[in-house]
Amino acid sequence: MPPETADIKEEYTRFIGRKILFITVLAALLILIVGISASLGSANISLTDAYSAILDKFFPDYFNPSNLATNVVWNIRLPRILLGIAAGIGLAVAGSAMQGILRNPLASPYTLGIASAAGFGAALAILLGKGFVGGDYLVVANAFIFAMLASGVIIGIARFKGTRPETMILAGIAIMYLFSAMTSLLQYFGEEAEVTAVVFWMLGDLDKASWDQLGIISLILVLCVPLLLLKSWDLNVMAAGDETAKSLGVRVERVRMLTMALASLLTASIVCFTGTIAFIGLVSPHIARMSIGGDNRFLLPASALVGAVLLVAADMVARRIIAPNILPVGIMTSFIGVPLFFYLILRKRREYW
Amino acid sequence: MRLQIRNLRFSYGSTEILRDINMGLNPSEVLGIVGPNGTGKSTLLRCIDRILIPEGEVLLDGQEISGMSRVEIAKRIGYVPQSMTGVFPATVFDMVLLGRRPHLSWRSSEEDMDKVLEMLDLMDIKDLAMRNFNETSGGQQQKVLIARALAQDVDILLLDEPTSNLDIKHQLEVMEILTELSKTKGISVMMAIHDLNLASRYSDRIIMLNGGGIRDVGDPASVLTAENIRSVYGVDVVVRNEDGKPYMIPMRSSR
Numbered sequence: 001m002p003p004e005t006a007d008i009k010e011e012y013t014r015f016i017g018r019k020i021l022f023i024t025v026l027a028a029l030l031i032l033i034v035g036i037s038a039s040l041g042s043a044n045i046s047l048t049d050a051y052s053a054i055l056d057k058f059f060p061d062y063f064n065p066s067n068l069a070t071n072v073v074w075n076i077r078l079p080r081i082l083l084g085i086a087a088g089i090g091l092a093v094a095g096s097a098m099q100g101i102l103r104n105p106l107a108s109p110y111t112l113g114i115a116s117a118a119g120f121g122a123a124l125a126i127l128l129g130k131g132f133v134g135g136d137y138l139v140v141a142n143a144f145i146f147a148m149l150a151s152g153v154i155i156g157i158a159r160f161k162g163t164r165p166e167t168m169i170l171a172g173i174a175i176m177y178l179f180s181a182m183t184s185l186l187q188y189f190g191e192e193a194e195v196t197a198v199v200f201w202m203l204g205d206l207d208k209a210s211w212d213q214l215g216i217i218s219l220i221l222v223l224c225v226p227l228l229l230l231k232s233w234d235l236n237v238m239a240a241g242d243e244t245a246k247s248l249g250v251r252v253e254r255v256r257m258l259t260m261a262l263a264s265l266l267t268a269s270i271v272c273f274t275g276t277i278a279f280i281g282l283v284s285p286h287i288a289r290m291s292i293g294g295d296n297r298f299l300l301p302a303s304a305l306v307g308a309v310l311l312v313a314a315d316m317v318a319r320r321i322i323a324p325n326i327l328p329v330g331i332m333t334s335f336i337g338v339p340l341f342f343y344l345i346l347r348k349r350r351e352y353w
Numbered sequence: 354m355r356l357q358i359r360n361l362r363f364s365y366g367s368t369e370i371l372r373d374i375n376m377g378l379n380p381s382e383v384l385g386i387v388g389p390n391g392t393g394k395s396t397l398l399r400c401i402d403r404i405l406i407p408e409g410e411v412l413l414d415g416q417e418i419s420g421m422s423r424v425e426i427a428k429r430i431g432y433v434p435q436s437m438t439g440v441f442p443a444t445v446f447d448m449v450l451l452g453r454r455p456h457l458s459w460r461s462s463e464e465d466m467d468k469v470l471e472m473l474d475l476m477d478i479k480d481l482a483m484r485n486f487n488e489t490s491g492g493q494q495q496k497v498l499i500a501r502a503l504a505q506d507v508d509i510l511l512l513d514e515p516t517s518n519l520d521i522k523h524q525l526e527v528m529e530i531l532t533e534l535s536k537t538k539g540i541s542v543m544m545a546i547h548d549l550n551l552a553s554r555y556s557d558r559i560i561m562l563n564g565g566g567i568r569d570v571g572d573p574a575s576v577l578t579a580e581n582i583r584s585v586y587g588v589d590v591v592v593r594n595e596d597g598k599p600y601m602i603p604m605r606s607s608r
Contacts (some may be wrong), residue, residue, distance in 0.1 A: 003479055003480060003482070005470045005474065005479070008446070008470060008473070008479060008482045008483070009466060009470060011483055012446050012466065012482070012483070015444070015446075015483065042543070065404070103441075233454055234454075236451060236454075237451050237454050238446075239440065239441040240437060240440055240441075240443075240448070240451060241434075241440065243399070243404050243432075243434060243438065244432075244434060244437070244451075246402075246403070246404045246423065247404060247427065247430075247431070247432035248401050248427050248451060248452065248454045248455060248505070249422075249423045249424035249425075249426065249427030249428070249454060249455040250423065250454070251423055292503070293442065294441045294442060294448060295443070297426060341600065
């Protein structure tokens with residue numbers, strides 16, 4: 001006895017509802033972690049104080065937080081937390097989009113050489129003091145430009161040789177090796193202090209967070225993320241293969257290049273400020289995919305939130321675990337992410353990729 | 354004539370796959386494309402749907418298809434691949450919903466859902482709706498892919514070996530669905546097919562390809578002759594007529 005049409009419709013609606021619920025829960029979790037993270041630190045601030053200080057900016061006269069709380073939260077902790085959120089969202093969305101268009105579970109801003117190119121740009125600036133822009137933004141601009149250069153090469157090769165996923169992945173991996181070799185070369189000849197500075201940059205951290213940086217990254221997020229979301233149907237269709245996608249009206253080559261360009265821009269604009277924060281771009285999409293499946297309409301927002309939660313949580317631990325010393329968050333993301341990832345892999349019964 | 358092809362040619366690099374293809378496809382017609390392996394049957398279907406870009410003209414209701422956007426083509430022509438492997442896990446419902454892509458923006462509407470349900474019902478696979486596509490059988494997958502093409506609301510269906518992965522029961526079932534669709538909905542069906550007896554039984558017209566060109570066109574009885582089959586396939590067959598349709602009994606390879 002086949003099921004009634006109305007039943008299927010209801011079941012499918014519930015199926016979609018579960019995805020939306022997952023996203024909602026993540027959003028709530030993020031709000032909770034923001035509060036906890038804002039309350040933790042050398043200055044003693046309670047959880048309520050932290051939320052009051054945050055909300056006071058938007059609804060003055062209702063919350064009356066202490067001066068200390070307002071100062072510490074808004075000037076020190078919040079920029080760092082928000083940078084964590086923005087970076088988590090950006091890297092995770094870039095990772096999901098790349099995995100989607102390349103149909104490869106290992107694709108991420110790191111495996112495709114974009115981050116190692118940024119690292120080389122930074123190393124060049126730190127070790128030789130040379131770059132395209134002088135002054136305070138020397139390292140940042142250099143990292144950004146080299147990251148975009150790397151993705152430009154990948155897209156260029158794809159344009160020339162056709163946008164087959166394998167071509168793009170192999171080009172990306174080759175670029176990763178090239179730039180890390182060049183960074184090693186610079187380090188080999190560099191002064192000890194500078195080499196240390198390069199190593200620290202590569203670890204990735206949120207120490208240099210400022211409202212200016214946040215402005216720039218947010219602008220890029222607002223520009224790129226909605227565009228990628230609009231492409232989520234195309235990404236869904238492309239998951240079924242290029243041929244199918246073409247027969248369903250998708251301009252496969254164009255979508256693949258555009259997505260690659262947007263994902264690269266996202267990655268470059270984040271890692272140039274934070275250094276190479278590992279793992280978020282690779283693992284957040286997988287965590288989201290394992291939880292709610294591969295429908296990009298929901299996968300992209302869900303991975304964005306997973307990325308934000310993971311990064312803010314990792315940074316919170318990194319700040320407190322050997323306080324008053326602060327570990328670079330880039331180290332912590334893997335320590336927190338890998339066990340979570342293993343747990344999900346072991347628990348998962350159905351295939352998800 | 355709904356679809357018209359003039360002087361179509363296609364090459365992979367310097368290897369010519371198709372040459373001088375001239376043919377047409379009528380409303381409500383079931384057209385079978387037969388021919389040995391590597392003779393360009395699948396390539397022809399892909400060229401018509403512009404998955405591959407051929408030389409020559411493909412006219413859809415008299416309009417040159419190369420001037421149309423992919424979305425416009427996808428609203429008219431549905432393509433059913435032979436099989437799909439290495440696909441991301443997705444429910445059968447979501448798989449069929451992809452067929453609505455040419456018609457929708459970011460949100461899928463109530464109407465799109467109803468369309469999917471209608472096609473699941475039509476193909477008699479409602480019970481699979483929430484199953485993982487990859488975990489269904491070959492015959493079921495074939496039906497899902499046809500349902501997806503139908504959800505596109507097309508009037509031309511191109512099918513690449515729709516019966517190759519199926520047992521005899523599913524073969525007949527799929528062919529009956531296709532002929533019924535062509536008669537009740539006026540859909541033109543063009544299918545590449547290996548099984549000559551199935552082609553004969555269900556096609557209104559047959560095109561026999563050989564070496565990238567058209568060897569013969571016409572109704573099954575005129576194309577599927579012992580002589581044609583010997584010269585194209587290199588096989589001796591005995592042809593028997595049953596209800597006006599030829600059926601082939603293979604005897605031996607004539608080489």
